[in-house]
Amino acid sequence: MFRLTRPCFESLLEVLSTRPEMEVRPDMFGGRERVGLEKTVLIALRYFAHQGNIRSISELFDVADSTVVICRNRVVAALMALKETYIxxxxxxxxxxxxxxxxxxxxxxxxxxxxxxxxxxxxxxxxxxxxxxxxxxxxxxxxxxxxxxxxxxxxxxxxxxxxxxxxxxxxxxxxxxxxxxxxxxxxxxxxxxxxxxxxxxxxxxxxxxxxxxxxxxxxxxxxxxxxxxxxxxxxxxxxxxxxxxxxxxxxxxxxxxxxxxxxxxxxxxxxxxxxxxxxxxxxxxxxxxxxxxxxxxxxxxxxxxxxxxxx
Structure with a gap:
């Protein structure tokens, strides 16, 4: 579903866990919704790996549409910061x-x-x-x-x-x-x-x-x-x-x-x-x-x- 092997996914989590872009600010999500690192990365990977719209992803993970966008943007920001390391x-x-x-x-x-x-x-x-x-x-x-x-x-x-x-x-x-x-x-x-x-x-x-x-x-x-x-x-x-x-x-x-x-x-x-x-x-x-x-x-x-x- 997410187009990465489990060992590769675990390594990605380890790398992203050290990135300041992945830190959750108190005002980042509305209401009671808080999304941890693993779920954030899974949401972003689902977005990258498939052509479904934002609503289909929000329903899959039981989060708001805006949360999907926030998770995607956090992972994108972290990966952009890592561009010179991997390319x-x-x-x-x-x-x-x-x-x-x-x-x-x-x-x-x-x-x-x-x-x-x-x-x-x-x-x-x-x-x-x-x-x-x-x-x-x-x-x-x-x-x-x-x-x-x-x-x-x-x-x-x-x-x-x-x-x-x-x-x-x-x-x-x-x-x-x-x-x-x-x-x-x-x-x-x-x-x-x-x-x-x-x-x-x-x-x-x-x-x-x-x-x-x-x-x-x-x-x-x-x-x-x-x-x-x-x-x-x-x-x-x-x-x-x-x-x-x-x-x-x-x-x-x-x-x-x-x-x-x-x-x-x-x-x-x-x-x-x-x-x-x-x-x-x-x-x-x-x-x-x-x-x-x-x-x-x-x-x-x-x-x-x-x-x-x-x-």
Whole structure:
């Protein structure tokens, strides 16, 4: 019902019990209603894991609708405070080498320390500029951009841009764009053709029907390496089905819920609860059109060198 194993849930309770965000103030709940830590976390997990409305959760736990919202917000605040603890870029050279080796073991693509993509989270039409949030599939959404590791955990998350915005523009407005070269060093991440090619982000060759065997092999191995981010999103949205549709009109709340689920996703993986049984196709992938104009020469040279040596 709550999409976590019992040992993982117990570990989560232990971590959240130390968070000041989980402390209950005397004026937090009305009347006689007081909700303890375990019930608060269970209410929040039920909210994350299912698409039912607030009323269905309040009836399940025999609490007021407002109590469900309060419990959700407390857990979200605690998880947001833990974001930097559980979603971390591998800056250490030894960690990057280990990650690169894991990626290379899969398909033979060298130097990869992450796979990047974006997924859409459906939302209620916001009060301001609602049309900007209508995506290519004609529903209102915000975009979650993420980079994942070979074990499907996330090393970087960026959320909140309107659904009509192209993936490349989202990237260019994230911290990762400014810091990518420094945090990747000689390594790189892999992304699909929606992203610009450079020395720290390698994309496939554009296939106009006349690619040679070398470039076709590169594209195949690149695609096979990159699919781990699709699995990551599939597990994330399969476990936390709230991310199929967040009903609140408060944009900050929607974004915080999205990031909180990413934190929980990593927490679960770190505690051995991988979540493969929840994996599903990511219907939030809107497959942005490929871009080519922003490709740079250093990235092209690096890509050509890798393509020549792939076997």
């Amino acid at each position: 971390k870029w591998p800056l250490d050279h030894r960690k990057q080498r280990h990650i690169s080796n894991k990626f290379q073991e899969k398909r033979g693509f060298p130097g990869v320390i992450g796979a990047i993509d974006a997924t859409h989270i459906q939302i209620q039409p916001p009060n301001e500029h609602p049309q900007a949030y209508v995506n290519r599939k004609s529903y209102h959404s915000i975009i979650l951009q993420a980079v994942c590791l070979p074990d499907t955990s996330f090393s970087n998350c960026f959320i909140g841009w309107p659904g009509s915005v192209h993936d490349s523009r989202v990237l260019k407005n994230s911290e990762l764009w400014a810091e990518g070269e420094n945090v990747c060093g000689e390594n790189h991440i892999v992304g699909d053709g929606a992203y610009p090619l450079n020395q720290w982000l390698l994309t496939p060759y554009r296939d106009n029907g006349n690619l040679n065997a070398e470039k076709k092999r590169y594209n195949y191995i690149h695609s096979s390496t990159r699919t781990v981010i699709e699995r990551s999103f599939g597990i994330l949205k399969g476990r936390f089905r709230r991310l199929h549709f967040i009903e609140t009109k408060e944009m900050e709340t929607s974004c915080d819920i999205g990031v909180s689920c990413c934190v929980l996703h990593n927490f679960c993986i770190q505690h051995g609860d991988i979540g493969e049984e929840f994996i599903e196709e990511d219907y939030g992938n809107c497959h942005a059109a490929a871009v080519q104009a922003d490709n740079d020469n250093t990235g092209a040279t690096k890509r050509d060198g890798i393509a020549r040596n792939l076997r």
